[in-house]
Amino acid sequence: MSLLEVKNLRVTFDTETGRVEAVRGVSFSLGHERLGIVGESGSGKTMTGRSVLRLVRPPGRIEADAMTFDGQDILHASEREMRALRGKRIGMVMQDPKYSLNPVMTVGRQLTEGLRLRDGLGRADATAKAIAALEAVQIRDPARVMEAYPHELSGGMGQRVMIAMMLIPEPELLIADEPTSALDVTVQAEVLAILDGLVRDRGMGLIFISHDLRLVARFCDRVLVMHKGLVVEEIEAAHLMEAQHPYTRGLLNCLPRIGGPRAPLPVLDRAGF
Amino acid sequence: MALIEIENLSVTFRAKGQEVRAVRDVSLSVGAQESYGLVGESGSGKSTILRAICGMAPVTGGTIRIGGQPVPTPRGRAFSAQVQMVFQDPYASLHPRHTIDRTLSEPLAIHGIGDRDARVVQALTDVGLPPAFRFRYPHQLSGGQRQRVAIARALMLRPRILLLDEPTSALDASVQAEVLNLLNRLRAEQGLTFLMVSHDLAVIDHMCDRIMVLQHGRTVEEIAHADLAAARMTTAYARSLFEASADRMLDGPVEPAR
Numbered sequence: 416m417s418l419l420e421v422k423n424l425r426v427t428f429d430t431e432t433g434r435v436e437a438v439r440g441v442s443f444s445l446g447h448e449r450l451g452i453v454g455e456s457g458s459g460k461t462m463t464g465r466s467v468l469r470l471v472r473p474p475g476r477i478e479a480d481a482m483t484f485d486g487q488d489i490l491h492a493s494e495r496e497m498r499a500l501r502g503k504r505i506g507m508v509m510q511d512p513k514y515s516l517n518p519v520m521t522v523g524r525q526l527t528e529g530l531r532l533r534d535g536l537g538r539a540d541a542t543a544k545a546i547a548a549l550e551a552v553q554i555r556d557p558a559r560v561m562e563a564y565p566h567e568l569s570g571g572m573g574q575r576v577m578i579a580m581m582l583i584p585e586p587e588l589l590i591a592d593e594p595t596s597a598l599d600v601t602v603q604a605e606v607l608a609i610l611d612g613l614v615r616d617r618g619m620g621l622i623f624i625s626h627d628l629r630l631v632a633r634f635c636d637r638v639l640v641m642h643k644g645l646v647v648e649e650i651e652a653a654h655l656m657e658a659q660h661p662y663t664r665g666l667l668n669c670l671p672r673i674g675g676p677r678a679p680l681p682v683l684d685r686a687g688f
Numbered sequence: 689m690a691l692i693e694i695e696n697l698s699v700t701f702r703a704k705g706q707e708v709r710a711v712r713d714v715s716l717s718v719g720a721q722e723s724y725g726l727v728g729e730s731g732s733g734k735s736t737i738l739r740a741i742c743g744m745a746p747v748t749g750g751t752i753r754i755g756g757q758p759v760p761t762p763r764g765r766a767f768s769a770q771v772q773m774v775f776q777d778p779y780a781s782l783h784p785r786h787t788i789d790r791t792l793s794e795p796l797a798i799h800g801i802g803d804r805d806a807r808v809v810q811a812l813t814d815v816g817l818p819p820a821f822r823f824r825y826p827h828q829l830s831g832g833q834r835q836r837v838a839i840a841r842a843l844m845l846r847p848r849i850l851l852l853d854e855p856t857s858a859l860d861a862s863v864q865a866e867v868l869n870l871l872n873r874l875r876a877e878q879g880l881t882f883l884m885v886s887h888d889l890a891v892i893d894h895m896c897d898r899i900m901v902l903q904h905g906r907t908v909e910e911i912a913h914a915d916l917a918a919a920r921m922t923t924a925y926a927r928s929l930f931e932a933s934a935d936r937m938l939d940g941p942v943e944p945a946r
């Protein structure tokens with residue numbers, strides 16, 4: 416049985432200026448594997464991820480034929496049942512860490528709060544676990560970062576703090592929305608290795624949302640390509656670079672290459688779709 | 689004479705009795721109309737160097753000169769007419785309750801520059817946005833459109849120098865290509881000088897003439913553009929960045945110079 420099952424998901428916003436159909440019928444199932452979601456800005460990647468946690472704010476509306484996590488109906492689950500899943504069994508690394516971290520609370524307090532309240536750990540144990548989580552995401556001076564406020568972190572450090580926070584409760588499903596977009600390649604490789612280990616050793620399911628097609632091709636097992644709220648192509652990650660859909664090809668052609676020509680980069684001909 | 693000269697720059701943050709030596713003894717110079725890239729480990733001090741130039745970081749040593757003159761403290765209007773910065777975070781850098789029109793015309797008002805209407809329309813056109821966008825608020829724009837507004841704002845005062853902090857890392861491939869093409873076109877048309885941070889070596893390779901690699905706040909190595917693609921770096925760290933770059937991984941083993 417698959418870990419997550421999503422059938423015909425739709426997300427709609429009724430705004431003063433009319434209806435926005437952010438997601439228009441997305442279906443997929445996820446096992447203990449790495450599923451990538453790629454696609455243009457505004458194509459509905461984030462809304463698809465947030466829908467799984469039912470974290471779409473009004474006027475946004477989620478509809479689907481079915482949505483199940485580990486056999487449990489999460490489309491009709493009560494808000495209380497959803498709270499029991501969020502952060503604990505299903506984690507989500509948000510696209511913008513600066514928005515998701517509390518600006519007036521130290522990193523240490525944000526990391527240990529759950530461990531102390533939810534898991535009943537003592538102060539020393541919680542702190543030790545939090546420091547270990549920071550070290551795992553390659554934070555070089557975890558003791559200092561524990562005392563720091565979010566604005567005292569670099570862009571990539573904020574992102575890694577978010578990842579550490581989501582991994583501490585050992586979720587069964589992790590939705591990671593652009594989790595490594597601010598990281599240099601070597602730190603990124605370490606963070607991906609952690610995620611990879613969790614999928615392989617603990618059987619975690621991973622939804623990896625990213626605009627970096629090369630990264631997804633290398634890291635994921637399977638990829639959904641989204642465009643205007645629809646999945647336009649589903650493909651083995653290893654074959655992503657040979658994708659046939661003109662939209663996927665267009666996205667691939669836009670990327671600069673080391674040693675490539677200095678001429679203007681090809682851009683997507685949006686009129687074509 | 690170089691347009692931007694940084695000599696032995698050090699920046700140290702103090703928080704709760706702890707010292708963070710974010711930048712240690714870094715020197716670099718950027719010629720007029722050159723494009724210079726900063727790459728390196730997350731937390732290595734790249735953003736802090738750009739902020740130090742703008743007077744937004746606690747400099748504890750060294751000198752910064754623009755056009756041969758030491759930068760004044762506070763930086764003042766003459767400085768911002770010459771040097772403008774585009775920040776790492778496109779979500780946080782535009783005021784959420786100001787229209788695009790207000791965001792773009794404010795620098796003109798502060799500097800007592802007239803003809804604002806025409807200049808705002810021209811700036812939007814320069815970055816490839818329709819003039820009607822001036823009446824919108826940031827939340828009504830996509831991430832890529834917002835980043836283009838941030839670039840348009842930086843260009844309002846017709847500066848000579850743009851400091852660009854990860855200008856495209858939050859953007860998808862297609863919007864990134866548009867923004868990079870835009871920056872290169874504007875550099876050629878307006879004779880701009882770039883000092884640019886990116887963690888994406890392919891972006892840096894496409895945009896920059898010379899590159900500095902940083903780690904732990906220190907310079908590791910300076911590399912000329914031709915030497916990057918040819919893998920002629922001399923330090924292990926610079927080589928590890930190169931080898932871990934995604935497009936290299938897909939190509940298999942590193943190829944010799946093309």
Ligand SMILES: Nc1ncnc2c1ncn2[C@@H]1O[C@H](COP(=O)(O)OP(=O)(O)OP(=O)(O)O)[C@@H](O)[C@H]1O
Nearest residue numbers: 428430435437455456457458459460461462463831
């Ligand atoms: N509150 C809202 N009101 C109206 N439309 C919205 C709202 N929130 C999101 N949308 C729209 O929903 C669509 C999908 O947004 P989503 O955030 O899922 O895109 P995305 O694929 O994650 O893009 P990005 O790569 O830029 O993060 C977009 O067109 C967006 O403008």
Ligand SMILES: Nc1ncnc2c1ncn2[C@@H]1O[C@H](COP(=O)(O)OP(=O)(O)OP(=O)(O)O)[C@@H](O)[C@H]1O
Nearest residue numbers: 567568569570571701710730731732733734735736
């Ligand atoms: N206001 C501050 N107070 C204390 N420390 C700070 C502050 N701003 C930055 N730092 C520290 O300075 C160091 C360098 O940060 P900087 O933002 O320059 O890194 P960066 O190279 O831009 O990294 P990234 O690629 O992750 O954005 C980090 O250790 C960071 O925690």
Ligand SMILES: [Mg+2]
Nearest residue numbers: 460461462510
């Ligand atoms: Mg998104």
Ligand SMILES: [Mg+2]
Nearest residue numbers: 569570735776
């Ligand atoms: Mg930075």
